[in-house]
Amino acid sequence: MHCCGCAVDFDPARNGFGDTTPNFGHIPAVLDAFASEEWTWGGKWGKPDGMHWQAANV
Numbered sequence: 001m002h003c004c005g006c007a008v009d010f011d012p013a014r015n016g017f018g019d020t021t022p023n024f025g026h027i028p029a030v031l032d033a034f035a036s037e038e039w040t041w042g043g044k045w046g047k048p049d050g051m052h053w054q055a056a057n058v
Contacts, residue, residue, distance in 0.1 A: 001054045001056055001058075004056070006054055006055040006056040007052060007053065007054035007055070007056070008052075008053055008054075009051040009052050009053075010024075010051055010053070011023065011024075011051060012051045015043070015050035015051035016050065016051065017047075017048075017049045017050075017051070017052075018047060018048060018049075019048060019050055020048055022043045022048060022050020022051070023050065024041065024043055024050055024051075025043055025050065034053055037055075038055070039053050039054060039055050040053070040054050040055075040056075040057055041053055042054070
């Protein structure tokens with residue numbers, strides 16, 4: 001997704017891959033803002049990727 005320009009990663013130090021308690025989980029305004037634009041957050045995946053947001057669903 002990153003190489004296609006439809007995904008971004010933010011703040012990996014506090015939202016690391018595999019972290020089950022990513023910082024973004026504590027900021028509902030950010031989660032809601034991305035959700036309102038229909039972006040997917042990796043923090044809800046089976047193997048959490050809390051820094052990852054993507055505009056494409058595959």
